[in-house]
Amino acid sequence: MFPRRGASEEEVLVELEEKTAPDLTFDSGRILGSMCTYPHPFALEVVRRYIDRNLGDPGLHVGSQKVEEEAIGMLSNLLGLERGYGHIVSGGTEANILAVRAFRNMAGVEKPELILPESAHFSFLKASEMLGVKLVWAELNPDYSVNVRNVEDRITDNTIGIVGIAGTTGLGVVDDIPALSDLALDYGLPLHVDAAFGGFVIPFAKALGYEIPDFDFRLKGVKSVTIDPHKMGMVPIPAGGIIFREKKFLEAISVPAPYLAGGKVWQATITGTRPGASALAVWAMIKHLGFEGYTEVVRNAMELSRWFASELKRIPGVYLIREPVLNIVSFGTENLEEVEEELKRRGWGISAHRGYIRIVMMPHVKREHLEAFLRDLREVIR
Numbered sequence: 001m002f003p004r005r006g007a008s009e010e011e012v013l014v015e016l017e018e019k020t021a022p023d024l025t026f027d028s029g030r031i032l033g034s035m036c037t038y039p040h041p042f043a044l045e046v047v048r049r050y051i052d053r054n055l056g057d058p059g060l061h062v063g064s065q066k067v068e069e070e071a072i073g074m075l076s077n078l079l080g081l082e083r084g085y086g087h088i089v090s091g092g093t094e095a096n097i098l099a100v101r102a103f104r105n106m107a108g109v110e111k112p113e114l115i116l117p118e119s120a121h122f123s124f125l126k127a128s129e130m131l132g133v134k135l136v137w138a139e140l141n142p143d144y145s146v147n148v149r150n151v152e153d154r155i156t157d158n159t160i161g162i163v164g165i166a167g168t169t170g171l172g173v174v175d176d177i178p179a180l181s182d183l184a185l186d187y188g189l190p191l192h193v194d195a196a197f198g199g200f201v202i203p204f205a206k207a208l209g210y211e212i213p214d215f216d217f218r219l220k221g222v223k224s225v226t227i228d229p230h231k232m233g234m235v236p237i238p239a240g241g242i243i244f245r246e247k248k249f250l251e252a253i254s255v256p257a258p259y260l261a262g263g264k265v266w267q268a269t270i271t272g273t274r275p276g277a278s279a280l281a282v283w284a285m286i287k288h289l290g291f292e293g294y295t296e297v298v299r300n301a302m303e304l305s306r307w308f309a310s311e312l313k314r315i316p317g318v319y320l321i322r323e324p325v326l327n328i329v330s331f332g333t334e335n336l337e338e339v340e341e342e343l344k345r346r347g348w349g350i351s352a353h354r355g356y357i358r359i360v361m362m363p364h365v366k367r368e369h370l371e372a373f374l375r376d377l378r379e380v381i382r
């Protein structure tokens with residue numbers, strides 16, 4: 001019911017506390033299966049200061065628009081591109097939709113088809129439905145990376161582009177993007193890399209010496225990349241990122257917004273009114289942590305995942321789905337559903353996929369949380 005008379009702030013807050021009491025919080029150490037984390041305090045401060053900025057009307061917030069451009073510039077650099085074109089958007093879903101939209105509009109075929117790995121995130125289902133693009137699924141290899149030969153077999157005159165994944169949702173697998181890039185170049189097709197999760201992990205993990213395939217604009221076939229600051233970038237929700245190699249991709253999805261403060265401007269994003277604070281927080285976090293700061297975040301996450309994977313292997317009845325590539329460790333057990341059920345009953349925020357449990361070593365996940373989880377897992381398995 002819409003209340004007739006307002007209540008005091010205090011009363012409202014008390015009620016909200018009660019209502020959100022069942023929520024799991026990141027600082028409890030119980031959320032082990034999420035790709036989100038508690039935002040960095042500095043990013044929170046930036047969001048609080050600039051919460052009123054609207055990038056839907058950049059003519060009003062000219063400075064913020066410039067900051068968004070610089071954030072895109074820095075992300076492009078991280079991904080091996082001197083100058084990129086894109087936006088800080090609501091998340092990986094919007095970023096992927098924009099990439100598919102650009103590919104579709106540029107291909108201009110009557111029955112557009114997109115080739116993507118069976119491991120692709122469900123955001124592509126939304127893109128498919130909204131954009132009228134048929135999804136053509138490519139099979140996976142035994143190591144859960146996409147089978148590139150199978151991708152090639154699926155190419156037709158209706159193909160508008162190919163998707164590769166750098167950090168799959170379930171297992172954190174990085175596809176053979178160099179091979180996909182070569183294939184895309186051979187057939188004159190654009191390659192989109194979904195690095196929603198991996199974008200803020202792989203460059204730093206590589207710098208630490210982890211062997212991970214190249215995945216970004218250094219490969220000429222790659223025309224767009226999704227990279228989400230609200231995952232490992234430690235920026236508050238909503239903050240996704242889409243970057244295109246060339247301006248023409250952005251132009252292909254831009255519509256005129258004639259009456260805004262900046263005069264006739266062009267909008268490419270799905271959302272109209274959109275948070276400038278998110279873009280500013282992305283910019284601020286990159287400036288604040290720098291390559292070295294993020295490398296330390298990733299160093300901890302990677303070391304923790306290697307340790308956790310080795311601990312799992314010592315538990316009889318538990319098996320890894322595959323050796324971890326990034327900071328995601330997924331495992332199976334006998335009677336998986338019962339094990340999942342019991343772990344959730346014990347208050348663990350885990351993500352249950354088909355056939356395995358996924359643990360993501362986000363910055364809020366500490367060794368003691370994982371030790372407590374392993375103790376419970378041992379008990380539950382017995």
Ligand code: 0PR
Nearest residue numbers: 034035036091092093121123168169194196197
């Ligand atoms: N691409 C990949 C590879 C993803 O893993 C995800 C989200 C997306 C795109 C879409 O990103 P947005 O959710 O930002 O639109 N992957 C997470 C997942 O499905 C999303 C998530 C995050 C789920 C936190 C649960 C959770 O607690 O696991």
